[in-house]
Amino acid sequence: MNIAALIAQIKKKQSxxxxxxxxxxxxxxxxxxxxxxxxxxxxxxxxxxTQAYCVAYKPNIxxxxxxxxxxxxxxxxxxxxLNTKYPEQFTIADAKRGDIGNTSTRYAKxxxxxxxxxxxxxxxxxxxxxxxxxxxxxxKHAILLALTSNKGAFDFQTKRLKNExxxxxxxxxxxxxxxxxxxxxxxxxxxxxxLTDIRKIVPNSFLLVPGVGAQGGSLKEVCxxxxxxxxxxxxxxxxxxxxxxNGNDFAxxxxxxxxxxxxxxxxxxxxxxLV
Amino acid sequence: MNIAALIAQIKKKQSxxxxxxxxxxxxxxxxxxxxxxxxxxxxxxxxxxTQAYCVAYKPNIxxxxxxxxxxxxxxxxxxxxLNTKYPEQFTIADAKRGDIGNTSTRYAKxxxxxxxxxxxxxxxxxxxxxxxxxxxxxxKHAILLALTSNKGAFDFQTKRLKNExxxxxxxxxxxxxxxxxxxxxxxxxxxxxxLTDIRKIVPNSFLLVPGVGAQGGSLKEVCxxxxxxxxxxxxxxxxxxxxxxNGNDFAxxxxxxxxxxxxxxxxxxxxxxLV
Numbered sequence: 001m002n003i004a005a006l007i008a009q010i011k012k013k014q015s016x017x018x019x020x021x022x023x024x025x026x027x028x029x030x031x032x033x034x035x036x037x038x039x040x041x042x043x044x045x046x047x048x049x050t051q052a053y054c055v056a057y058k059p060n061i062x063x064x065x066x067x068x069x070x071x072x073x074x075x076x077x078x079x080x081x082l083n084t085k086y087p088e089q090f091t092i093a094d095a096k097r098g099d100i101g102n103t104s105t106r107y108a109k110x111x112x113x114x115x116x117x118x119x120x121x122x123x124x125x126x127x128x129x130x131x132x133x134x135x136x137x138x139x140k141h142a143i144l145l146a147l148t149s150n151k152g153a154f155d156f157q158t159k160r161l162k163n164e165x166x167x168x169x170x171x172x173x174x175x176x177x178x179x180x181x182x183x184x185x186x187x188x189x190x191x192x193x194x195l196t197d198i199r200k201i202v203p204n205s206f207l208l209v210p211g212v213g214a215q216g217g218s219l220k221e222v223c224x225x226x227x228x229x230x231x232x233x234x235x236x237x238x239x240x241x242x243x244x245x246n247g248n249d250f251a252x253x254x255x256x257x258x259x260x261x262x263x264x265x266x267x268x269x270x271x272x273x274l275v
Numbered sequence: 276m277n278i279a280a281l282i283a284q285i286k287k288k289q290s291x292x293x294x295x296x297x298x299x300x301x302x303x304x305x306x307x308x309x310x311x312x313x314x315x316x317x318x319x320x321x322x323x324x325t326q327a328y329c330v331a332y333k334p335n336i337x338x339x340x341x342x343x344x345x346x347x348x349x350x351x352x353x354x355x356x357l358n359t360k361y362p363e364q365f366t367i368a369d370a371k372r373g374d375i376g377n378t379s380t381r382y383a384k385x386x387x388x389x390x391x392x393x394x395x396x397x398x399x400x401x402x403x404x405x406x407x408x409x410x411x412x413x414x415k416h417a418i419l420l421a422l423t424s425n426k427g428a429f430d431f432q433t434k435r436l437k438n439e440x441x442x443x444x445x446x447x448x449x450x451x452x453x454x455x456x457x458x459x460x461x462x463x464x465x466x467x468x469x470l471t472d473i474r475k476i477v478p479n480s481f482l483l484v485p486g487v488g489a490q491g492g493s494l495k496e497v498c499x500x501x502x503x504x505x506x507x508x509x510x511x512x513x514x515x516x517x518x519x520x521n522g523n524d525f526a527x528x529x530x531x532x533x534x535x536x537x538x539x540x541x542x543x544x545x546x547x548x549l550v
Contacts (some may be wrong), residue, residue: 007508022378049412059376060374060381060383062372062374062378062379062381063378063381065381065385065386065389066381066382066384066385066389068347068351068385068389069344069348070349071385072343072344072347076343076344076476078286086373094374096373096374096398096401097337097370097371098371098398098441099337099369099371100424100425100427101334102336102426103297103335103336104336106335106337106340106341107337107340107341107412109341109500110337110341110342110343110346111340112338114340114342114343115342115343117528123371123373123398123400124400124430124431125398125399125400125420125423125432126371126398126420126423126425126427126428126430126431126432127423127425127426127427127428127431128426128427129414129426129427129431130425130427131427145400148287148400149375150375150376150405151402151403151404152401152402152403152404152405152406153401154402154446155399155401155402155403156399156400156444156445157400157401157402157443158401159441159444160436160437160438160530161434161435161436161437161441162434162435162436162437163380166431166436166441169431169434170431173430173431174340180307192448208349216451222468228477233387234485249518267437
């Protein structure tokens with residue numbers, strides 16, 4: 001999917017919500033465990049219930065890998081379902097990959113070609129030749145970890161280099177990579193006060209913002225400091241939506257949570273005169 | 276596997292060679308493509324042929340993920356074969372994972388429990404709470420990217436923080452993590468001149484050293500500056516061994532390459548009075 005199509009979807013739906021599909025067999029409603037593929041059954045119900053209110057879905061790959069072959073099958077079915085039934089949805093493989101050149105190419109093929117995701121999250125530590133292979137695919141996007149929403153972010157990301165903090169160096173350097181226009185960046189919502197600085201370095205890039213909801217970030221703050229003329233934001237919520245309830249009406253409960261966030265987003269989009 | 280068992284294997288075999296199973300259907304001998312599972316058929320032959328000369332195997336997970344379900348099945352069979360037939364081999368999932376706490380726990384379970392690898396490579400960018408979940412498993416090890424062997428390593432890893440280069444900060448900080456004694460570190464062989472500095476920070480940790488052979492690193496230099504009283508080194512070679520030939524005698528050719536490296540290692544171990 002190209003950026004223009006994503007922006008069009010955001011404006012049409014008045015939402016820049018991404019629903020994280022961190023599907024955990026210990027947390028999904030018990031009655032689904034009787035299904036042949038409980039992970040996919042849960043995802044399908046959540047997707048059908050929430051798709052009207054969001055523009056992106058983000059399975060965190062760890063949750064699927066943890067179940068081995070069965071998990072991988074469920075992931076294939078989930079992305080297949082999204083691609084077939086809701087091709088307008090932007091899909092993000094939250095995989096946090098990154099390796100030397102030829103190996104990154106393998107990961108890129110796995111997620112962009114075999115699974116046909118629109119984008120993948122990437123760790124920057126190994127630098128340019130670990131990121132650029134992901135940028136060689138037209139209409140596909142690499143979402144680089146910049147400033148993450150966890151406590152450990154302070155271990156290195158906010159450490160000051162001679163002149164700058166590391167995450168700023170990551171942002172500035174990444175903008176020099178080949179096909180850098182296909183890059184997006186992960187910026188933790190819980191660090192909205194950093195957004196002003198970040199927008200100085202990447203004024204137009206899309207930011208994938210986790211951490212609203214369960215992790216305590218403020219949507220309003222994110223919008224105030226991070227929104228661009230083309231919105232430039234995808235805000236993710238995983239647990240807050242998909243585990244809103246765990247009885248028979250889990251999907252409707254997920255829809256209600258998604259709708260509530262979308263309503264807040266609509267207000268922010270109006271406040272910024274973007275819809 | 277605990278470190279003592281690994282060290283005992285190294286001394287017994289007079290080798291600290293790790294064979295990288297970066298199995299690529301475009302590169303394996305053509306006659307294997309007729310097998311039901313060509314990836315596993317290739318790995319099995321390579322393992323049988325090289326196991327006498329090495330102490331570890333390292334499948335790079337990207338190569339398996341690139342083939343989707345079939346690749347994942349081949350990976351399961353490969354680790355199963357190693358665990359059953361050669362339980363004395365140290366197994367490394369070269370996955371370069373890392374995510375926030377509960378998600379890292381998922382990856383840890385995927386690789387340590389579902390697949391039963393002894394260790395996994397981890398990216399440090401997200402800090403403490405992304406690494407510690409991997410250190411909660413007894414006799415399992417996390418191998419942290421410190422100074423990698425690719426050109427992109429100079430993008431960030433060697434950038435100087437106020438006082439130190441980033442990779443040194445990664446090393447020093449990681450030693451403060453809970454269960455840090457289960458950590459190992461990735462250090463690119465092509466940067467053997469950095470080894471003296473690294474050993475000042477982590478004098479005893481095992482280092483996983485890629486980049487000998489195809490990437491141009493020198494085994495002698497690595498040993499001179501990186502070896503400890505307990506060896507403290509696992510040196511990996513992937514393409515240089517597994518793709519030594521691609522005809523019918525590919526496995527014997529791989530064995531010959533592995534044996535040649537083992538012979539060099541034996542000499543280094545003797546030079547250091549460790550065997």
